[in-house]
Amino acid sequence: MSATRQPSMERGGWLRFAASGAPLVALILAVAVFAPWVAPYGEAQFVGGVWDPPNLAHWLGTDNLGRDMLTRLIFGARNTVTLAALATALAFGIGVTVGFFAAAIGGWIDALVSRAIEILLSIPVLISALMVLSVLGNSLPVLIATIGLLEATRVYTIARAVARSIVVREFVAAARLRGEGLVWVLLREILPNALAPLAAEAALRFSFIFLFIASLSFLGLGIQPPAADWGSMVRENAQAINFGLPAPLYPATAIALLTIGVNRVVDRYLAAEARP
Amino acid sequence: MTRLIAARVGMGLLTLLVISALLFFATDLLPGDVAAALLGPQATPEALATIRASLHLGDPAALRYVHWLIGVVHGDFGRSIATGRSVVTVLLPRFANTLALAVLAALVSVPLALGLGLATAMRPGSRLDRLVSTLCLVTISVPEFFVGYLLILLFSVQLGWLPSLAVLNGGMSFAQRLGAVTLPVITLVLVVLAHMLRMTRAALLGCLAAPYIETALLKGLRRRTVVLRHALPNAAAPIIAVIALNLGYLVVGVVVVEVVFVYPGAGQLMVDAVGKRDLPLVQACGLAFAATYVLLNLIADIVAILVNPRLRAS
Numbered sequence: 001m002s003a004t005r006q007p008s009m010e011r012g013g014w015l016r017f018a019a020s021g022a023p024l025v026a027l028i029l030a031v032a033v034f035a036p037w038v039a040p041y042g043e044a045q046f047v048g049g050v051w052d053p054p055n056l057a058h059w060l061g062t063d064n065l066g067r068d069m070l071t072r073l074i075f076g077a078r079n080t081v082t083l084a085a086l087a088t089a090l091a092f093g094i095g096v097t098v099g100f101f102a103a104a105i106g107g108w109i110d111a112l113v114s115r116a117i118e119i120l121l122s123i124p125v126l127i128s129a130l131m132v133l134s135v136l137g138n139s140l141p142v143l144i145a146t147i148g149l150l151e152a153t154r155v156y157t158i159a160r161a162v163a164r165s166i167v168v169r170e171f172v173a174a175a176r177l178r179g180e181g182l183v184w185v186l187l188r189e190i191l192p193n194a195l196a197p198l199a200a201e202a203a204l205r206f207s208f209i210f211l212f213i214a215s216l217s218f219l220g221l222g223i224q225p226p227a228a229d230w231g232s233m234v235r236e237n238a239q240a241i242n243f244g245l246p247a248p249l250y251p252a253t254a255i256a257l258l259t260i261g262v263n264r265v266v267d268r269y270l271a272a273e274a275r276p
Numbered sequence: 277m278t279r280l281i282a283a284r285v286g287m288g289l290l291t292l293l294v295i296s297a298l299l300f301f302a303t304d305l306l307p308g309d310v311a312a313a314l315l316g317p318q319a320t321p322e323a324l325a326t327i328r329a330s331l332h333l334g335d336p337a338a339l340r341y342v343h344w345l346i347g348v349v350h351g352d353f354g355r356s357i358a359t360g361r362s363v364v365t366v367l368l369p370r371f372a373n374t375l376a377l378a379v380l381a382a383l384v385s386v387p388l389a390l391g392l393g394l395a396t397a398m399r400p401g402s403r404l405d406r407l408v409s410t411l412c413l414v415t416i417s418v419p420e421f422f423v424g425y426l427l428i429l430l431f432s433v434q435l436g437w438l439p440s441l442a443v444l445n446g447g448m449s450f451a452q453r454l455g456a457v458t459l460p461v462i463t464l465v466l467v468v469l470a471h472m473l474r475m476t477r478a479a480l481l482g483c484l485a486a487p488y489i490e491t492a493l494l495k496g497l498r499r500r501t502v503v504l505r506h507a508l509p510n511a512a513a514p515i516i517a518v519i520a521l522n523l524g525y526l527v528v529g530v531v532v533v534e535v536v537f538v539y540p541g542a543g544q545l546m547v548d549a550v551g552k553r554d555l556p557l558v559q560a561c562g563l564a565f566a567a568t569y570v571l572l573n574l575i576a577d578i579v580a581i582l583v584n585p586r587l588r589a590s
Contacts (some may be wrong), residue, residue: 119294122573127546127565131302134550134558173326211419215532219547220422234421238536241425244433252422259417 006116021264028077028258035078041071044226045240051240051247058252064236069247073254076228082257084210085222090148091209092202095155100186100194102156114160120153127214133221143213143222151209158201160192169193196273200266207262214255230255288574295566296348297418299559300341345443353560357537358552363560367542374534374541377457381464385434386519389469393476393515398503400481406499412470420529424463424536431459441538460537462548468522479511486510512581513580520576524569 017023031038040045048062055061060069102110120128128150166172167190170235175185216222217231225232233251240247335343347354353363396405415423431438438458483489486506492502531543538544546561548554 119291120298122291122570123295123298123566124524124569126528126531127562127569130300130546130550131299131558131562134553134555135302161335173284207417212420215421218419218532219535221547221550231419234425241428241433243427246429248425249422249429252419252425256414256422259419260414263413263417 013203019264019267021261022268023259024257025265028254028261029081031074032077032081035074039068039071039074043071043075043228045071050245051237051245053245061245061247063233063247065238069250072233073230073250074161076230076233077254079223079227079229080210080213080217080231080255083229084206084213085270086144087147087151087209087213088202090144091151091155091205092198094149094152096159096198098152098155099159100163100190101182103160103167104182104186104190106167110160113156114150115158118154121157125150126215129212129216130221131214138216138224140223143216147209147212151205151212155201155205159194159198162197163190166190166193198271200273202264203266207259209234210262211255211259235240237261277581279530280581284574284577284581288570291570292567295570296345296563297341298563299341299566300344301337305514340372348563353563354556356549356554356557358549358557363556367545367558367560367564370540372525373539373544374530375568377460377534377539377541378523378530380457380461380528381468382523384461385465385469385472385522388465389472389476389519390515392469393473393480394508396473396552397477397484397507398499399475412435412474415466416470420463420467420532421536422540423466424533427459427463428536453469457539459489460533460539463533464526464530464537467533468526472519472522476511476515479514480507482506483507483511509583512583516579516583517576520572520579524572527568527572530566 030061043103044067046066047068048058048066050062050064050066058068058070060073063069098113102113129146132146133142136146144171172185172189175189180188183245214223214229214231214234216234217229220235221231222231223229225236230251234248234255237247237251241249344354351364353367354362355361356366359366392408396402396408399405434547438454441456459528480503484503486507489502489506493499497506530541531547533539534541534543535547542561544557546565549557549561
């Protein structure tokens, strides 16, 4: 195994760096942040014919309404990534808080919350999301709150397990015997020790949520037009495929690249963490 | 063991009951007047009143839940608000289509995952192993619609071998139907294969690290025999669990695939119903999907209990 890996490791650090996914993720995030300055045209500006082939003025051609595909992709990065980041933050805020408290308090409260979450986990996320969106409609706040809350149940499981493994350590017992309060113990003893595994989980969770939002948008239940987002762009341009045009594959590739990139970064991070 | 299984079945039933309550109250108690949402801004007060009366919106929610649940148990999910047709007659044929798609995908993906998992675990680090693990990473990371559209572009647009739309109608022969669903089935297989394969490989490799495997190998048994006869039976429980979990995912993940290929299944039906806010239909679809998912998990747990000798004895 190591004999086959060794040469490629020596062949230059930049190659390994590129393969780590970090530059890809950084590029997409940078594009998302600076979208209005990088994009060659306006987000919903009509600049050409329907599905014009790639040319010098439109590097990736135009979309189903004659908008610049590259511009839509750039603004799409901004909309999709922002939404996924907000939902991830919400999921972590709730999931980690509840998970930590359940782990630290223990007893019947922990048992009750865990049992309830277990039942929620047995409903597929997509089905739950469809139910909620059918009633509340799909405005952005509803979308973020729904996805954030649903994913919080997944975060809870991880956060509780991580906290449980720390709660039983001596320094936590020592702090409690010193008479420190519950919140102090959670913030000063458990949280710092849980950050490393939770960081990896956050990145993975982000990629799940990002994929999930893309799927919802693809189903027409996510971000609404004319705002550009990668999932909706796949749906809007789906018909092009029947004319042999790759239009829906551009946004789909963007989605795949970001997910693969984030997963690669997490893999590398976990491998580095595992090393003594 | 019987008690263990009985407890698991009880838990499954309880989960279903809670899910049904969640589905009902989630679509029923959330803010927003259902009647107003149905009729839109031009609704007259009389029309609103009629809708509210027909949906028993004046009754307490708990009472409506009990009525709804009794109906559900008797196979009555009410009437679709958008079309006025009985929900069951709309849902059943569509759900049968979805199940057919999922079963076909399972028939292909499960043997493939087991075979490739065995082959890669037999020789870890080999060329095949590295190729398969790279492909797994890719198929896990890309969305279903990416796989779907790529296959359409390749097989139906460029090569012209298969239809891009999986539209079914009564006049089609069995072979025509099979041709129509080939691309959606391949898409589903690619989506679920990676997880099953990786878990099979990981479980087998975990067992292969045990001392008794070393004993068997040192005894001079062939690696094939050791993997198949000594490691596989012990790795069966986690493998079965993952397979059942992924079959559950098949039934749910099918939603996106159905939309890509315009396949007349329950997933497409549910997405349309959500768009039209057709609550009885959404509830019925949600319950059908959730129940299938819970049932598959239940079966996974029971089979895992049955194949584990330590649990079987107790």
